[in-house]
Amino acid sequence: xxxxxxxxxxxxxxxxxxxxxxxxxxxxxxxxxxxxxxxxxxxxxxxxxxxxxxxxxxxxxxxxxxxxxxxxxxxxxxxxxxxxxxxxxxxxxxxxxxxxxxxxxxxxxxxxxxxxxxxxxxxxxxxxxxxxxxxxxxxxxxxxxxxxxxxxxxxxxxxxxxxxxxxxxxxxxxxxxxxxxxxxxxxxxxxxxxxxxxxxxxxxxxxxxxxxxxxxxxxxxxxxxxxxxxxxxxxxxxxxxxxxxxxxxxxxxxxxxxxxxxxxxxxxxxxxxxxxxxxxxxxxxxx
Numbered sequence: 001x002x003x004x005x006x007x008x009x010x011x012x013x014x015x016x017x018x019x020x021x022x023x024x025x026x027x028x029x030x031x032x033x034x035x036x037x038x039x040x041x042x043x044x045x046x047x048x049x050x051x052x053x054x055x056x057x058x059x060x061x062x063x064x065x066x067x068x069x070x071x072x073x074x075x076x077x078x079x080x081x082x083x084x085x086x087x088x089x090x091x092x093x094x095x096x097x098x099x100x101x102x103x104x105x106x107x108x109x110x111x112x113x114x115x116x117x118x119x120x121x122x123x124x125x126x127x128x129x130x131x132x133x134x135x136x137x138x139x140x141x142x143x144x145x146x147x148x149x150x151x152x153x154x155x156x157x158x159x160x161x162x163x164x165x166x167x168x169x170x171x172x173x174x175x176x177x178x179x180x181x182x183x184x185x186x187x188x189x190x191x192x193x194x195x196x197x198x199x200x201x202x203x204x205x206x207x208x209x210x211x212x213x214x215x216x217x218x219x220x221x222x223x224x225x226x227x228x229x230x231x232x233x234x235x236x237x238x239x240x241x242x243x244x245x246x247x248x249x250x251x252x253x254x255x256x257x258x259x260x261x262x263x264x265x266x267x268x269x270x271x272x273x274x275x276x277x278x279x280x281x282x283x284x285x286x287x
Contacts, residue, residue: 028136031081033060040074040124043067065129066122068153074124079117080146081133118146118160118168121247126153131171147171154187158248159206174199174227175211182206182221183248185240199227202236204244 035058042054047063054066054076068074122128129149136143141163148155150172159168162181170177172188182205189198201210202224210217210225217225217233224236 028134030062031133031135032062033064033078033080033130033133034058035060035076036079036119037075037077039076040069040071042069042074042076042122060130062130062133065127065149065151068122068124068126070125072124076122078120078122078130080120080130081118081135081144118157120148120155120157123154123156126155127151128153128155141165144168150186150188152188154185156183156185156244156247158183172199174213177201177208177210179203179208180206183244184208185224185244199225201225202240202244204236204241204248 035054035056038054038056043051044054044058044060044064044066045051046061046065051067060066060078066076066078068076120128127150129151131149132145132147134145136145143163143165145166146168148170150170155170157179159179159181162168168179168181170179170186172186177184177186182203184206185200185202185204187198187200199212201208201219203219203221205221207221208219210219212225212227212231215231217231219225219233222236222241223233224240225231225233
């Protein structure tokens with residue numbers, strides 16, 4: 001009887017130890033975003049608070065909403081998650097220009113992100129929510145869970161390579177888009193009638209998926225979804241794709257040049273982040 005009791009006690013101790021190890025090996029934390037470039041005016045608001053001006057170095061926590069100026073050349077570049085913690089906060093005393101010591105800093109400050117970081121450009125007249133910035137360290141990999149809310153306007157992003165189990169999604173009034181890592185462009189037009197705004201979602205490199213009013217579409221590299229009518233996935237115009245890739249190179253120097261784009265027949269030299277293999281066929285994604 002004593003032997004049995006000792007055995008049960010030992011099994012319980014082992015079980016507790018294993019559960020502790022499992023908890024320690026899979027730790028989840030919430031990350032922040034940092035503003036690394038600003039042109040023109042912009043502001044942000046945290047749930048329950050008022051509007052505040054955006055500056056280079058502003059920290060944006062999940063739940064923040066960004067609103068950019070209506071002036072056409074205005075934009076805000078936001079560094080998401082890992083890497084943002086090490087960027088100085090707005091007002092940090094590092095010299096006459098707090099951000100002049102950082103590579104790529106201009107008169108108004110700036111930062112050169114690496115190809116292992118995700119940067120989102122918020123263009124003019126845009127409202128973007130940062131709903132979720134979460135990472136789980138499993139011991140073998142870092143699994144990220146990122147959710148943005150594009151309420152209106154235009155964004156572009158270079159999304160770092162995602163590990164297995166990671167999710168990067170952009171919600172918008174008519175559905176949700178998911179990205180598997182690379183260079184994207186998304187526009188949600190302002191609608192006079194709810195649900196009637198123009199929506200485009202393009203992938204210069206990498207593959208994405210978008211659900212529009214209940215129907216799913218696959219968007220391979222070099223293609224874009226347009227809400228129509230009728231909704232369709234079509235080749236992205238060469239100039240648009242080139243401009244998007246050039247933008248990615250501007251915010252993430254170090255991307256390797258290639259001699260072709262994913263759409264056959266285009267031979268201009270732009271930039272790639274390591275996408276390889278044949279692209280999937282565009283069209284409606286099976287549910």
